Amino acid sequence: MNMPNRVALVSALSLLILICASARAASYGSADGKDIGSFMERLHKGKDSYADKAKKGQLTSTQLQALAKNYRLMMTMNPPKNKTAWRKSVGDLVNATARLARSPSDKGLVAAYAKAADCNACHQRHR
Numbered sequence: 001m002n003m004p005n006r007v008a009l010v011s012a013l014s015l016l017i018l019i020c021a022s023a024r025a026a027s028y029g030s031a032d033g034k035d036i037g038s039f040m041e042r043l044h045k046g047k048d049s050y051a052d053k054a055k056k057g058q059l060t061s062t063q064l065q066a067l068a069k070n071y072r073l074m075m076t077m078n079p080p081k082n083k084t085a086w087r088k089s090v091g092d093l094v095n096a097t098a099r100l101a102r103s104p105s106d107k108g109l110v111a112a113y114a115k116a117a118d119c120n121a122c123h124q125r126h127r
């Protein structure tokens with residue numbers, strides 16, 4: 001392959017990668033509420049989920065920091081119901097998680113996280 005062709009191929013490839021990456025970013029940012037569902041699947045659903053372990057005080061500080069970061073992203077999305085109260089509901093969850101990250105074995109902070117991450121309460125308000 002001669003040099004100009006190779007350059008063209010490389011730039012076409014990097015453009016493709018760029019397009020794929022931004023499509024992914026865009027789907028995270030979209031505000032149709034479906035993305036909240038994927039956060040739920042990843043962080044909350046099932047035994048051994050992040051939420052389940054956090055409620056038992058079994059996450060490390062680093063894991064809790066990652067969880068809080070994910071919740072901050074979730075805060076920018078729109079729930080199916082009661083959009084105005086969403087920032088407060090998720091904000092409480094972010095705060096409880098960030099506080100627990102600073103002292104992961106504190107029983108009072110574990111209980112506060114469990115309260116902020118109450119599945120049914122939040123689903124009744126926002127789902």
Ligand code: HEC
Binds near residue numbers: 045051090117123126
């Ligand atoms: C801060 C509020 C909030 C909390 C706390 C919360 N959820 Fe959710 N959850 C939602 C919202 C809003 C939806 C609806 C998303 C949609 O359909 O757009 C949802 C949807 C779901 C879904 C369906 C996901 C899908 O694929 O559509 C599952 C499963 C779920 N939640 C599990 C849980 C579990 C388990 C807990 C407790 C550990 C929990 N959630 C705590 C707000 C919350």
